[in-house]
Amino acid sequence: MHIDLNSDLGESFGRWELGDDEALLSVVTSANVACGFHAGDPLVLRRVCEQAARRGVVIGAQVGYRDLVGFGRRFIEVSPDELVNDVIYQIGALDALARVAGERVRYVKPHGALYNAIVHHEDQARAVVEAVRLYDPDLAVLGLPGSLWLTLAEKAGLRVVREAFADRAYTPEGTLVPRRHPGAVLHSPEEIAERCLRIANGDPIPAIDGTPIRITADSLCVHGDTPDAVRVAEQVAQRLSNAGINLKAFAHHR
Template sequence: MRIDLNSDLGEHFGRWELGDDRTLLSIVTSANVACGFHAGDPTVLRRTTEEAAERGVAVGAHVSYRDLAGFGRRFMDVPPAELTNEVVYQLGALAAFTRLAGDRVRYVKPHGALYNAIVHHQEQAEAVVTAVREFDPDLPVLGLPGSRFLEAAEKAGLRTHREAFADRAYTPEGTLVSRREPGAVLHDPEAIAERCLRIARGEPVTAVDGTEILVEADSLCVHGDSPGAVDIVRAVAARLRAEGIEILPFAEKYV
């Protein structure tokens, strides 16, 4: 048994810092690197991609709405053609820095409000898929199981991978509980590690209303900006390995 462990990284901006990227890069196998639209500036992008390359961590493009003020967590009614161009722009920026680091972008994962919107928003889902296909049709994408995004990506011939969230609560429908709701973000490292083990084994987990749901995943995400992110990632990695589950980047098969 194997699973990928990813985290959102490179989310500093100028003198403002968020999360412990260096430590997280010593544990995770994939890094969703901010591309400058919700966080990350050119210096941050270069430093993060260089550190990921040194560690052998797969770099994914964490594309977002153009929303620095809101950290990409506000829905934006962007016309599809404009959204496609903005995603291509972000992919190009990250690709330049991964090339300088002697690597390349390995996959694409939308961020924040865009990630949640394209679970159901057909036009925006297709706009993101179009951007990836036009930029590099060999790039796999990472998203929520059952989302319009993964359905559109598969239909377009892109490789798709399913993601589960270690530190977020789920609705009975298998979507994420809004951050505006109480209990949306989980904090107990041991409880999170146990839930991740169940997901990796293909066992059901408990939704916010107490029902049992099945969350299929090729990759587990711990948000790098969450309080205690390092403790959570360490607990998850240790628990998975103790149970004989390999932690490997899902994009490794496309190298």
């Protein structure tokens, strides 16, 4: 058995530092790299791409709303045409930095409020799908199982990859509990690692109200801005390895 382990990286900006990208790149198999709209600047993003390329970690574009102040976690009612162009712009910018590092963008994962919006928001989901299709239909797309985003992406002929969050609580419906709610973010590395093993094995996990739910996933995400993110990622990797589950990127270098 194998599963991918991804993390959100490149989210520092100027003198403001967030997360330990280099340490996480020694553990994860896929890097969701910010594209400058919700976080990241060219210096940070190029450095992360270079580090990922050296370590053989697959690079993905983490696209989001144009919202540096809100870290991309605020919903924006943007027109579909504008969103298509914003997403193309972000993929292209990161792809340029990845190519300079000797690699390229292999997949796309929406960030924050955009990720959550396109679970149900049809116009915006279609816009992100169209942007990926226009830029490169060979790119894989990463998202929440059962989301409209993945459904529309699959219909458009894109390769879809289902994702589960290691350090986030779920509703009984299988969506993420909003961060503003108590208990939305998990902090115990041991608890998170055990949940990840259950998800990888196809076993149920408790929703925030205790309801058992199954999350089908090809990739597990550890947020880079979570406290003790590196320790969490290491614990998850070790727990899976001890159970005979190998970490393997869902996208491959060509």
